[in-house]
Amino acid sequence: MEGMGSRPRVMVTNDDGIDAPGLRALVRVLVSTDLYTVLVSAPHSEMSAASHSITWRHPIGVIKVEIEGATAYAVRGTPADCASLGISDLLFNGPPDLVISGINMGSNCGYHIVYSGTVAGAREPFLHGVPSLSISYDWAGGKSSVDDYKVGAEACLPIINAVLNDIRNGTYPRGAFLNIDLPTDILHHKGYKVTKQGKHMTKIGWKQVSSSTQGGKNPLTKNMQVDSVPGEEISVSSMPQEVFFTREIRSQQVSTEENDADYVAVREGYITVTPIAALSNAEIDMRSYYKEWIRHVVPSAL
Template sequence: MEARPAIMVTNDDGINAPGLRALVHVLVATNRYEVRVCAPDSEKSAVSHGITWRHPIPAKQVEIEGAKAFAVSGTPADCASLGISDALFPSIPDLVLSGINMGSNCGYHIVYSGTVAGAREAFFNGIPSISISYDWVGGTSTVEDYTLAAEACLPLISAVLAEIKNQSYPRRCFLNIDVPTNVRNHKGYKLTTQGKSIFRMGWKQVTSSTQGKMLSTMTMDVDSSESPEMNSSAVPQEQLLFRREVIGHQISEDDIDVRSLKEGYISVTPLGAVSPAEVECHTFFNDWLPGVLECTSSAL
């Protein structure tokens, strides 16, 4: 009997997050994959590609039906790295899935995303990978939407594994998938490119220790009523407290990924390890660099 493909699942919302649990449940229910999980033991949203270097990280086996799972006290990149090694599981997985994230990851938000970092870390190590995010909207989305999102991505996952088996899958990129809010009525898959959309962030001085509830990689619930006010006597007089706040969302005409997502498509974006500078920037510095030494010498 032919061995089932091994899929390793990670995320940045934590091993108990409903998005990860829905994805694992859907994968297990197909009975076509060996499912493994190596995910953070707590939320690690917006930590980007940070890694733990100077000290060991603990991993604890947890119960997830149909899968062998470990909760790790580390970042998403740590979890992906450990999960694809032979230190935790007996073999290297065929595919790594990171998600399903609570909130979309398009445009420049990809840089901040721990979800995308989990897939990128696998890519760094030569393992095909996919990051998956759901465009959660408070008051509209429900936990059941994660299951619908996982089911909507199953054909993509199956097709990627078929290409891997045929040794025809491209190894110079990984995929970032964003599922629209109204996943039940999505318009299908659309190949997109990474845009430049970003939430503009400001800072506000506060008098409480409120952290706010993370709703996605870059969108936070900043209702301070969720947490009690800090006793002012507990804050040293010389210490000031500041917190981030969203002050706007910038989207340009060429932001194909986020626009396709908002139009109801499942956005499929191939990503590389890094984003190269635009052509005009390279042209500028190509002309500028040879004159740097000359300008510096003349100024002395």
């Protein structure tokens, strides 16, 4: 749809929606450098925790959106849809040089990466050979403000510029993409630290609610979004009609994992840079266990 110049083409996507302050701050910072051609292909509405889901059986709508200094489209699809469409030949006449997904409201460390639409927005281009980054901010209620997104975006510029320079020189490794997490006190961060994906996750349970009102923002899960008003307890085994449940945060998992884990470093105040790949290789001891196990299950197994 658009012809671009010779400057590096940087495409931004996210899972919080095209109007999210994190995305808008990132775009403004990128535009202000006057170094890139800035493109945006982002969800029309919030798609948090969509993971790497895609729209398959029906068309998705796209509408052009005015964002100063950028060519932007709102897509009625998932983050992976937005990234896939953005790197195709349809919106921007060919793939961008780099895709950045974020800045997400909330960190994406440890097992949360599995659920993250923000990370999926970077993983999808990576699967198709396009370099990418995902960026998340460890937002804390009562401490954080929307101004922190601008500080965080500026803190990521050295990484963004270095990646683009390596791409230009043909030295950028294609075996992983980078998942970046910004600490809550981003203005006083302790520096940059390369980490590994940890095993941390938030424990989430369920509670029964009384209303079937679909108050959620996520069109893919709108039938599961209900008012979080405690309802009268009903025995599920004797339900006279449909009843509703909603998720609730129970606790943070406590771990004694080594210090090179992503969530440990971000809580210590570092900007974490975690290489992520698409392959999910089990740990060596698990592979050894199942090699022996399968021989007992199926004697002819190799």
